[in-house]
Amino acid sequence: MSESNGAVWLAHVYVTLKTVVNDPQGLAIADGLHTMGYAGVEDVRAGKYLQVRLRAASAEEAQRFAEEMSDRLLANTVIENYRCVIEAAS
Amino acid sequence: MNFGVIVFPGSNGDHDALHAIGEVLGQPARAIWHRETSLDGIECVIVPGGFAYGDYLRAGAIARFSPIMGAVERFAREGGPVLGICNGFQVLTEAQLLPGSLLRNAELEFRSQWVHVRTERTDTPFTSGLAVGDVLRLPIAHGEGSYFAAPEELARIEANGQVIFRYCDPTGAVSSATNFNGSLNDIAGVCNEQRNVVGLMPHPERGAEAILGGADGRRILESALSVAGVRV
Numbered sequence: 001m002s003e004s005n006g007a008v009w010l011a012h013v014y015v016t017l018k019t020v021v022n023d024p025q026g027l028a029i030a031d032g033l034h035t036m037g038y039a040g041v042e043d044v045r046a047g048k049y050l051q052v053r054l055r056a057a058s059a060e061e062a063q064r065f066a067e068e069m070s071d072r073l074l075a076n077t078v079i080e081n082y083r084c085v086i087e088a089a090s
Numbered sequence: 091m092n093f094g095v096i097v098f099p100g101s102n103g104d105h106d107a108l109h110a111i112g113e114v115l116g117q118p119a120r121a122i123w124h125r126e127t128s129l130d131g132i133e134c135v136i137v138p139g140g141f142a143y144g145d146y147l148r149a150g151a152i153a154r155f156s157p158i159m160g161a162v163e164r165f166a167r168e169g170g171p172v173l174g175i176c177n178g179f180q181v182l183t184e185a186q187l188l189p190g191s192l193l194r195n196a197e198l199e200f201r202s203q204w205v206h207v208r209t210e211r212t213d214t215p216f217t218s219g220l221a222v223g224d225v226l227r228l229p230i231a232h233g234e235g236s237y238f239a240a241p242e243e244l245a246r247i248e249a250n251g252q253v254i255f256r257y258c259d260p261t262g263a264v265s266s267a268t269n270f271n272g273s274l275n276d277i278a279g280v281c282n283e284q285r286n287v288v289g290l291m292p293h294p295e296r297g298a299e300a301i302l303g304g305a306d307g308r309r310i311l312e313s314a315l316s317v318a319g320v321r322v
Contacts, residue, residue: 021238022272024198048147060149073155076148078191079238 006057008089011066015075015082016047053089060061062086091318093119096162098153099207103139104292105238110295111136115311120122125155134171134215134314135162137178139231139293147166149192150180150235159185159302170205171215171314176232179279179289188289189247190239192232200233204304205318207255207269207278208262214281216288217254219313225262226255226306228292235291237273237280255279256288263267 004043018025023045030044052069056062075082093111104121111119122129125144129135142153153159159181162303166172174182182188185282194199209217209224239247247253255278257271258264269276271291277289293305305320 016239020240021193022236023195024196024272025196028198042188073151074147076151076191078183078240079193 006055006061008053008055009059009062010087010089011054012087013050013052013066013070013074013082013086014047014085015050015070015080017045018079018081021079032084042049059086059088091117091315092133092305093117093130093136094122094129094134095119095136095138097121097235098124098140098156098181099143099288100142100144101177103177103295104295107136107138108177110307111312112300114298114308115315116314122143122158124158127157128163129161129165131260132165133318135165135173136295137154137174138295139176139178142177142181145234147221147270148184150182150184153181154184159272163187166282166287166307167236169284169286171317173216173288173310174287175293175295175316176230176235176291178179179291180234182287182289188280189217189243190237190280191302192234192291193236193272195236195240196232197233197270197272200231201235201270202231203228204228205230205259205278205292206258206262206268207290208258208264209263210253210256211251214249214254214285214288215314216310217313219309219316223262225258225260226299227239227260227304228294228307229304230292232271232291235271235273237277237291239274241283247277247280250283252280252283252285253277254281254288255292261321266303295315
């Protein structure tokens with residue numbers, strides 16, 4: 001579990017639907033963009049972006065915590081992929 | 091038979107389930123708040139419909155980590171009968187007690203209507219009183235009921251006979267016209283490998299007596315009693 005001390009990090013967590021999963025929201029958004037005249041839009045996939053501020057001893061540990069949280073809660077790995085990017089929080 | 095109905099903040103089918111079990115079946119039913127940690131004395135668990143924790147993040151995702159869910163997972167592992175209805179189905183897939191996941195309906199509409207489902211298997215606690223091919227008329231009310239499993243997992247649950255109900259027409263015929271939410275293989279309900287945990291998107295508890303427009307749902311709830319040897 002997460003540390004209560006250490007430096008503060010900001011985890012940017014990007015959750016996206018796997019390519020084999022149909023995305024009706026993305027299709028509806030693409031339809032809207034086409035209606036607006038953006039004829040060049042080929043595909044839209046809707047996902048989630050989360051920011052998690054957390055304490056950890058190092059960037060590596062923060063990365064590990066963020067990935068563990070993503071595996072357990074932030075993403076459903078049956079249908080979604082995730083990517084975590086760690087930076088030192090200001 | 092002692093039924094327990096799990097109540098999360100945001101559940102809205104809990105009282106429908108308590109009514110159907112208590113008043114329609116005449117069996118003892120107790121509401122179990124999500125903060126509780128024990129299922130002592132409970133012989134059948136119902137995870138009801140609703141919008142647990144507002145369905146924030148994903149339907150069922152946060153409910154799955156409620157204190158009571160540890161007890162539900164132990165109860166399920168020990169072979170206890172568990173029925174997940176609608177949002178309860180979503181909670182059980184998030185808890186990995188059932189395979190697959192429920193996605194946004196294909197047409198993005200929240201669908202509230204009566205549908206027909208065809209019984210595919212009778213070797214679960216909630217279908218034991220049915221016959222294969224029986225068509226049930228049940229109400230649905232969901233925006234995220236499109237069943238999904240990765241191709242290899244879908245093949246596995248089909249091969250294992252874990253698909254319990256499929257959407258169909260009143261004669262039992264399955265076609266794209268009766269698949270209103272985009273579920274893969276027209277799946278309306280599945281069970282786990284051990285067959286004691288069942289989830290379905292339709293609401294048997296809201297269609298369990300004629301005054302509500304249909305009583306077919308009673309047959310699903312009553313099946314659990316026949317497994318336990320209770321005389322109705």
